[in-house]
Amino acid sequence: MLKQKFKQKLQWSIIHLLTGALVLTIAAMLIYLNWFYDGRYLLTDLVGLAIIIFTLDLILGPVLSFWLLSPDKAKKENIINILLIVLLQAVSFGYGVVQIDSQRLAYIIKWQGSYFAISKSESRRSEISESFYKFNEPKIGTANRSKYDKLIKESVSPVEMYEFFEVSNFATECGIQCAVITKKGIVNVTMDGNNLVFSKSLH
Known part of the structure; x- marks a missing residue:
């Protein structure tokens, strides 16, 4: 039972990781193509800043998913937890985008x-x-x-x-x-x- 619970939580975390990676990759491409094209990224420490921001956001979601989501909890409780995780990630990502925007x-x-x-x-x-x-x-x-x-x-x-x-x-x-x-x-x-x-x- 414990093994099955761990496996389910791990699957949810992996799904969250892959979804987050896809969203962040698309966002990174849009930011680069619109703000830092033609070598503009060379003007600042954009790469280092972006790695920190995107890595933090990428890790945050799966870790919280593994911690808060559980097959033992009611469906409604898991949905609320998912929404809270997404909200937290959105705020974190928004702050990151503001920091990146300041480097333009x-x-x-x-x-x-x-x-x-x-x-x-x-x-x-x-x-x-x-x-x-x-x-x-x-x-x-x-x-x-x-x-x-x-x-x-x-x-x-x-x-x-x-x-x-x-x-x-x-x-x-x-x-x-x-x-x-x-x-x-x-x-x-x-x-x-x-x-x-x-x-x-x-x-």
Whole structure:
């Protein structure tokens, strides 16, 4: 009897594992194809973050299924437990997607002769444009200088001061290719048609 109960619980957990793996695989493909295509995953520690999030969500469901579901329980109780497990996984997955979304490229800014890729989590504004900008530091004595000094005192980095950005573009800034500084090192950026393409720098 105990062996049969263990076997049933194990079967439910395996079904939950396979279903979860399928759902997460589809979700991962959609996230990659829509947010991190053409090498955009190179700009952040996306791979490490995604592995942690998806692995946690993949393990959570089967473990809870094995623990909470039982052939000894009433059908109604098992259904309630399944719904609770799915709800918990949905919340966990939703939080993970928010964290992954924060790693998306917000813009590239030229500051002091270098280009910096700024993620959504680092940007002080929420919109995603993937535009090129140049930082135009206000000169001493001008009207905007006091605002600039205030932001500096608040420990805001110039690469986040969108108030002083000037719109530029890939052709003006890079020509054929330029190197961009990211959290993960130097990444090369080129243009393929109208799309930016990122590749690992060999330097």
